[in-house]
Amino acid sequence: MKEINPNRITFYKFLNGDISKESLEHWIYENKELEKLFQKDHYIDLLAFNYKSTETRNYIKSVVKKHLDWQEFEKWRTIELLEKIKTGNIEFVLATRKLRQLYLEQEEEIREPFISIELAIGYESLLDNCPIESEYHQWNSEALKKQLEPMELYRNVFLITLEKKLTKLLNSEFH
Numbered sequence: 256m257k258e259i260n261p262n263r264i265t266f267y268k269f270l271n272g273d274i275s276k277e278s279l280e281h282w283i284y285e286n287k288e289l290e291k292l293f294q295k296d297h298y299i300d301l302l303a304f305n306y307k308s309t310e311t312r313n314y315i316k317s318v319v320k321k322h323l324d325w326q327e328f329e330k331w332r333t334i335e336l337l338e339k340i341k342t343g344n345i346e347f348v349l350a351t352r353k354l355r356q357l358y359l360e361q362e363e364e365i366r367e368p369f370i371s372i373e374l375a376i377g378y379e380s381l382l383d384n385c386p387i388e389s390e391y392h393q394w395n396s397e398a399l400k401k402q403l404e405p406m407e408l409y410r411n412v413f414l415i416t417l418e419k420k421l422t423k424l425l426n427s428e429f430h
Contacts, residue, residue, distance in 0.1 A: 280306035333369040337421040351379035
């Protein structure tokens, strides 16, 4: 994947929930490079927007769609999620749920999601009855062991499929 302008990534991180409204607002006021990224009118609009508004996410979404590259954002956030899953920063069952959510959102926004339906929904449906790690303490140990058996059956295939998709995304311009 080509190098993405760090200023774009900050907007993408906000839309992805990785940085707060307050951090975004401060960054916008401090970052003079944004004048080069946007036409003067749009830059002034960015400075004038009330970032305490409940509409901040929708506003930034419209800015990205209009002035940056929504496809690039979707690809970036797909890669971010796949890398977090690959490195174990997201627990297996929760990862399948996040992939489903990503797939459905991309299906609505860009029509052709960056991940396959197999990766997005196939594994999640196979692990439907498995609890996420934070719920383990609510289970009897024998019942939990039985409930988690499907995870062990599918984990390796899932990770291989994920790795192939991640490699393909990282080595391509677009989908």
